[in-house]
Amino acid sequence: MSAGLPVLVGIDGSLDGLIALGWAASYATLRRAPLHAVYVLDEQRQLPASTPPTGPDDGSEVLADALEELERLRFTAASLEVRHGHPTKVLLELSERAQALVVGRRGMGGFAELVLGSTSQACTALSTDVPLIVVPDTWDPTAPPHRRIVVGIDGSVEGQDALRFAFELADATNAELLGVHAAAVRESYPDPNVWVDPSRQPWAGAADQLLAQTLDDWNAKYPEVSVDQRAVADHPVRVLANESEFADLMVVGGLGHTSFSELRLGSVARGLLHHSHCPVAVIHHT
Incomplete structure (x- = not known):
């Protein structure tokens, strides 16, 4: 593992993303590394026809929720940003300058594909330089560790x-x-x-x-x-x-x-x- 490089985590506005963020923060603390949380706006993702119209998604709410969770965890060595593009491509490019890539198992946005669809296969196949950690939505950070x-x-x-x-x-x-x-x-x-x-x-x-x-x-x-x-x-x-x-x-x-x-x-x-x-x-x- 490369000292000094951040732990990269994908967030998507879901509870699952916050669970992955918590695991990534714990891992970053263990590695004495900074944390880099990224929300990728997938502009090509088609919403269902039944989805009610909302205002433009600039990622600010997702970052605010992530920042609130990090404050609750008392983790301060973190940077948060919004990127545009396909989640897999963006994450893999950023992982070239990270020591680990962390994603949630399920999500409400583009990250759901990271495990459940073709994007998962691409991410698993191409993430050759850093560990890829997939955190299930059932992971409970407050439970006693099994060691x-x-x-x-x-x-x-x-x-x-x-x-x-x-x-x-x-x-x-x-x-x-x-x-x-x-x-x-x-x-x-x-x-x-x-x-x-x-x-x-x-x-x-x-x-x-x-x-x-x-x-x-x-x-x-x-x-x-x-x-x-x-x-x-x-x-x-x-x-x-x-x-x-x-x-x-x-x-x-x-x-x-x-x-x-x-x-x-x-x-x-x-x-x-x-x-x-x-x-x-x-x-x-x-």
């Missing part, structure tokens, strides 16, 4: 950047780190009676070895971080979504192989972002 960060592991080289991010954040927040691997299991296996250990499924040994080899090197670099590992034979969306219920952050790589190969553009990313109970950080390999 746990979960990272999805597939053994790929590309996944090392996600591990670096997860370990660094776990070290900074004194959180436990849980490495999770969703094992790809064939539809059929030999009769359990012929296994060496009938109580142990045959895929477990390889999965545990992959997790140990992946985590041991990083644990040596961050010896103060408490590390646990878990291998589950199931769909990665279900595995990670279940773990997210007891986590403060879910970290996944933007491009990998095996179970997590679709996290860059495919259904796994969309499914996880829809169903995660905690914020999700997508870390791209640079």
Whole structure:
């Protein structure tokens, strides 16, 4: 992460945007970084015919609500601005001069597309230089933290950047780190009676070895971080979504192989972002 660069957050006038703003402020405090909140006026977005006419939107109300929320949080190192253009393009351009990009999972304006539509795929695919954090509208900043960060592991080289991010954040927040691997299991296996250990499924040994080899090197670099590992034979969306219920952050790589190969553009990313109970950080390999 680049010291001195701001944490960038997209706001859109919705409650969801304010929740993302709160998460971004907490993260900026942790990183000792300034916060840059941006409202993008998407002038090409068509409003429904049933929408009553209103005055021109200059973004002043959105910025005022954001400023009020920051004052409530007692966060002062922030800059706020209005930009014109397509939200994804503007955010990605600004993220080139930021250390992280934070958006809400749902919103009332253009940012709704960032997760639910094609804009989400573009943002996830193209945000290669900074972490992209998607904050669900169910995130409660007043709830006691779980002190746990979960990272999805597939053994790929590309996944090392996600591990670096997860370990660094776990070290900074004194959180436990849980490495999770969703094992790809064939539809059929030999009769359990012929296994060496009938109580142990045959895929477990390889999965545990992959997790140990992946985590041991990083644990040596961050010896103060408490590390646990878990291998589950199931769909990665279900595995990670279940773990997210007891986590403060879910970290996944933007491009990998095996179970997590679709996290860059495919259904796994969309499914996880829809169903995660905690914020999700997508870390791209640079």
